Amino acid sequence: xxxxxxxxxxxxxxxxxxxxxxxxxxxxxxxxxxxxxxxxxxxxxxxxxxxxxxxxxxxxxxxxxxxxxxxxxxxxxxxxxxxxxxxxxxxxxxxxxxxxxxxxxxxxxxxxx
Amino acid sequence: xxxxxxxxxxxxxxxxxxxxxxxxxxxxxxxxxxxxxxxxxxxxxxxxxxxxxxxxxxxxxxxxxxxxxxxxxxxxxxxxxxxxxxxxxxxxxxxxxxxxxxxxxxxxxxxxxxxxxxxxxxxxxxxxxxxxxxxxxxxxxx
Numbered sequence: 001x002x003x004x005x006x007x008x009x010x011x012x013x014x015x016x017x018x019x020x021x022x023x024x025x026x027x028x029x030x031x032x033x034x035x036x037x038x039x040x041x042x043x044x045x046x047x048x049x050x051x052x053x054x055x056x057x058x059x060x061x062x063x064x065x066x067x068x069x070x071x072x073x074x075x076x077x078x079x080x081x082x083x084x085x086x087x088x089x090x091x092x093x094x095x096x097x098x099x100x101x102x103x104x105x106x107x108x109x110x111x112x113x
Numbered sequence: 114x115x116x117x118x119x120x121x122x123x124x125x126x127x128x129x130x131x132x133x134x135x136x137x138x139x140x141x142x143x144x145x146x147x148x149x150x151x152x153x154x155x156x157x158x159x160x161x162x163x164x165x166x167x168x169x170x171x172x173x174x175x176x177x178x179x180x181x182x183x184x185x186x187x188x189x190x191x192x193x194x195x196x197x198x199x200x201x202x203x204x205x206x207x208x209x210x211x212x213x214x215x216x217x218x219x220x221x222x223x224x225x226x227x228x229x230x231x232x233x234x235x236x237x238x239x240x241x242x243x244x245x246x247x248x249x250x251x252x253x254x255x
Contacts, residue, residue: 032217033217033220033222034216034217034218034220035161035218035220035222035223035226036220036222037217038156038157038160038161038226039157039222039226039229039230043149043153049217051216051217053128053216053217054128054129054131055128055131055132055164055216055217055218056217058131058132058133058135058136058160059132059160061132061136062132062135062136062139062156062157062160063153063156079129083129087136
């Protein structure tokens, strides 16, 4: 399942649309400690975090995660979206909690496998 | 392949470019066809050292050398230095201020993340002089 398909399936808002929106999602990860996320995110994971600062883009880019998902409609800083466009990092946003988002994604990719 | 040498400036407290040096090195390693596991370990170690220089070191420099066997990274700053390196190496110990913690840093995992992912880690530090972090990652573990 691609990032775009995932967003459409669960009604996540697509914040920006770099080419990587067509990447395959292979896992889900949630963590708000950046050092922990940096060390543990696997390539292809969706990363759910409440942080919306510029460092999220750097960590997403360095870990090559599939996309970043911001839960609970937390507002995303404009400079973060601009940087995400530069780096080709997709941001999604949802009214749901981090836990529910991970639950949905893990179930969805399990079905596909 | 010859040795690839790169130098990057790391500006102090500027999160608009924090991680940029690590990002560029990641790109070079990927282009050189280095295995994803090594790219990941190098990225983690370098990013943590780079962020430390941004947050604690008043900025600094990154010097990178890549040859056929390894990548060597030297991150140096002229910041306050680390008074007790053994304590600083302990996971969970952090001196980061609240403003930094609010961004998601300051978990006290930076140095231990570097240690876990580097094959060789050498830290030279002197109070009021600065800190130099030397990281080596071998492409084939010796």
